[in-house]
Amino acid sequence: MQPWKSFRPDGVILFRSAERRGAGTRGAARARPPPRPPPSSLCSDILTPLPAIGLEFEIDDAKGPVLAHTVRDAAAVAALHALDLTALPFIGESLTALRAEVGPSGAAVLGFVGSPWTLATYAVEGGSSSTYTTIKRMALSAPDVLAALLDKLATAIADYAVHQAHSGAHAIQLFDSWGGQLPPAMWDVWSGPYIRRIVDAVHERAPGVPVTVYANGSGGLLERLGATGADVVGLDWTVDMADARARLGPGQAVQGNVDPVTLFAGDAAVDAAVAAVLAKAGPRGHILNLGHGVLVGTPEGAVARMFDVSKNARAAV
Amino acid sequence: MQPWKSFRPDGVILFRSAERRGAGTRGAARARPPPRPPPSSLCSDILTPLPAIGLEFEIDDAKGPVLAHTVRDAAAVAALHALDLTALPFIGESLTALRAEVGPSGAAVLGFVGSPWTLATYAVEGGSSSTYTTIKRMALSAPDVLAALLDKLATAIADYAVHQAHSGAHAIQLFDSWGGQLPPAMWDVWSGPYIRRIVDAVHERAPGVPVTVYANGSGGLLERLGATGADVVGLDWTVDMADARARLGPGQAVQGNVDPVTLFAGDAAVDAAVAAVLAKAGPRGHILNLGHGVLVGTPEGAVARMFDVSKNARAAV
Numbered sequence: 131m132q133p134w135k136s137f138r139p140d141g142v143i144l145f146r147s148a149e150r151r152g153a154g155t156r157g158a159a160r161a162r163p164p165p166r167p168p169p170s171s172l173c174s175d176i177l178t179p180l181p182a183i184g185l186e187f188e189i190d191d192a193k194g195p196v197l198a199h200t201v202r203d204a205a206a207v208a209a210l211h212a213l214d215l216t217a218l219p220f221i222g223e224s225l226t227a228l229r230a231e232v233g234p235s236g237a238a239v240l241g242f243v244g245s246p247w248t249l250a251t252y253a254v255e256g257g258s259s260s261t262y263t264t265i266k267r268m269a270l271s272a273p274d275v276l277a278a279l280l281d282k283l284a285t286a287i288a289d290y291a292v293h294q295a296h297s298g299a300h301a302i303q304l305f306d307s308w309g310g311q312l313p314p315a316m317w318d319v320w321s322g323p324y325i326r327r328i329v330d331a332v333h334e335r336a337p338g339v340p341v342t343v344y345a346n347g348s349g350g351l352l353e354r355l356g357a358t359g360a361d362v363v364g365l366d367w368t369v370d371m372a373d374a375r376a377r378l379g380p381g382q383a384v385q386g387n388v389d390p391v392t393l394f395a396g397d398a399a400v401d402a403a404v405a406a407v408l409a410k411a412g413p414r415g416h417i418l419n420l421g422h423g424v425l426v427g428t429p430e431g432a433v434a435r436m437f438d439v440s441k442n443a444r445a446a447v
Numbered sequence: 448m449q450p451w452k453s454f455r456p457d458g459v460i461l462f463r464s465a466e467r468r469g470a471g472t473r474g475a476a477r478a479r480p481p482p483r484p485p486p487s488s489l490c491s492d493i494l495t496p497l498p499a500i501g502l503e504f505e506i507d508d509a510k511g512p513v514l515a516h517t518v519r520d521a522a523a524v525a526a527l528h529a530l531d532l533t534a535l536p537f538i539g540e541s542l543t544a545l546r547a548e549v550g551p552s553g554a555a556v557l558g559f560v561g562s563p564w565t566l567a568t569y570a571v572e573g574g575s576s577s578t579y580t581t582i583k584r585m586a587l588s589a590p591d592v593l594a595a596l597l598d599k600l601a602t603a604i605a606d607y608a609v610h611q612a613h614s615g616a617h618a619i620q621l622f623d624s625w626g627g628q629l630p631p632a633m634w635d636v637w638s639g640p641y642i643r644r645i646v647d648a649v650h651e652r653a654p655g656v657p658v659t660v661y662a663n664g665s666g667g668l669l670e671r672l673g674a675t676g677a678d679v680v681g682l683d684w685t686v687d688m689a690d691a692r693a694r695l696g697p698g699q700a701v702q703g704n705v706d707p708v709t710l711f712a713g714d715a716a717v718d719a720a721v722a723a724v725l726a727k728a729g730p731r732g733h734i735l736n737l738g739h740g741v742l743v744g745t746p747e748g749a750v751a752r753m754f755d756v757s758k759n760a761r762a763a764v
Binding site: 261262263266267270271310311312313314315316347348349350351352353367368369370373387389390391392394395396399406421425427 | 588667708713738
């Protein structure tokens with residue numbers, strides 16, 4: 131509610147903060163940005179459902195998420211259970227409350243989930259990774275185990291996404307945060323099909339709820355993200371909006387993609403960056419946004435400026 | 448010489464190891480891979496020329512390169528001097544020795560340099576960065592200062608690359624390691640033109656020496672890298688080779704792009720990955736390579752396997 135009260139955005143998202151250590155069993159905790167790119171305070175949030183399938187974790191200030199155990203063989207996969215929504219009561223309660231609070235204004239309540247591949251990287255590696263060696267090796271040398279894990283995760287995440295839609299989310303954001311670390315031919319096997327299952331599940335079980343799919347550093351994956359059936363492709367700042375439009379075609383709605391660092395550079399820089407993205411995206415099928423989350427230390431006035439200039443730009447269309 | 452003696456590759460590269468602390472004044476030191484992606488043991492190597500223009504640095508085991516001072520205003524830029532090759536005697540000596548040792552075999556001796564933008568990130572941030580906030584802010588709010596810094600770096604790096612060619616390097620690899628962190632429209636201003644100056648300088652002052660340009664996570668930049676005038680575009684594993692061929696056109700030579708993690712997954716995985724890249728790249732204008740450096744912990748036998756299968760594949764063409 132804090133950003134809602136400050137900025138009156140067109141969309142609000144559920145973010146649940148909790149104590150760092152031992153917080154995993156209760157839900158999401160905010161991870162300190164890791165020391166190397168890409169920063170992702172989303173890690174802890176996309177991990178929220180893991181305890182509800184049998185994967186406990188903690189957030190370590192230095193290391194980020196640390197899982198209580200890793201999932202590296204068939205027995206560990208078999209031990210995972212179906213999503214237990216009773217372990218996540220706060221999700222439905224919070225979304226319903228948000229919907230009641232902001233819904234009448236016309237603002238969208240956004241649900242969000244991680245992709246099966248991205249959640250699997252944490253389950254297999256045991257936490258954050260810089261090289262994804264263990265899970266990629268599993269893909270190449272124990273593909274049945276990884277496929278079984280991804281199948282279970284896809285089912286759980288589909289249930290989780292649908293639950294969020296049924297609890298009040300107007301739209302679902304699906305983060306394949308580490309999908310861009312896969313060679314695209316491996317993404318076609320290990321990430322894309324499982325994303326598609328979740329998109330299809332939301333479309334079937336929560337008709338009218340659009341899905342946005344996003345991956346960090348997706349310049350090698352754009353067309354593939356568009357082919358998942360997602361309603362919107364979210365873009366970070368490493369792809370030019372004009373290039374993305376050309377590669378995805380005019381019929382594909384897009385979201386993004388102002389560089390979050392722009393908000394450190396003063397009002398003129400914010401104004402210019404917003405104008406450039408709007409001009410490249412054109413007047414239809416574009417949700418103006420940053421290309422990633424607001425960075426730690428961003429001046430609050432710059433966030434306000436971005437909202438102001440965006441709303442004025444919209445009024446001028 | 449160690450990999451040369453073990454594997455007889457088609458190319459060898461100068462890598463200079465030194466003590467960690469205080470090594471900056473003598474040249475390159477091997478940095479421990481940073482804890483978050485992308486890993487880059489190249490950092491210290493591309494930084495080698497910095498002391499020769501007045502920028503001393505140390506390698507800290509935890510933090511990576513740490514510069515003795517940052518370059519954030521016009522005075523600091525003005526204090527940088529032209530490349531003093533007498534501060535880098537080992538470069539010419541080593542390349543000449545390498546050329547004498549491996550040249551008769553027909554193997555290529557590779558020189559390498561960092562891009563002005565990438566070296567500037569270290570000079571401005573004072574070391575490694577996850578968000579590049581200071582230098583991007585400088586680009587947006589003090590563009591004259593950044594342009595002056597990049598101008599000096601481009602001149603120095605061009606001299607450095609030409610010196611390597613004149614000392615025996617058959618080809619130059621130019622690493623725009625952090626170019627992919629720029630929005631492409633900013634890359635067009637702050638990285639591309641300075642890369643082009645270096646490519647042109649090598650072509651003019653060392654005719655016949657080709658230049659390969661590479662950026663980490665370059666899926667949003669591919670066409671731009673091709674437009675630098677570089678003879679070869681190096682690809683990491685985050686772009687599919689078939690997509691890269693389609694985007695760059697059949698006339699653009701490419702290098703890469705087997706995922707380095709493949710070497711952890713056994714001979715069959717190595718064989719399959721090499722075969723897939725070769726099939727997608729086609730028989731001409733392709734230098735088979737990993738998409739990044741060999742990762743710490745890679746089994747030496749897997750490196751040997753990659754060389755074996757690659758040489759056999761070549762023989763079969």
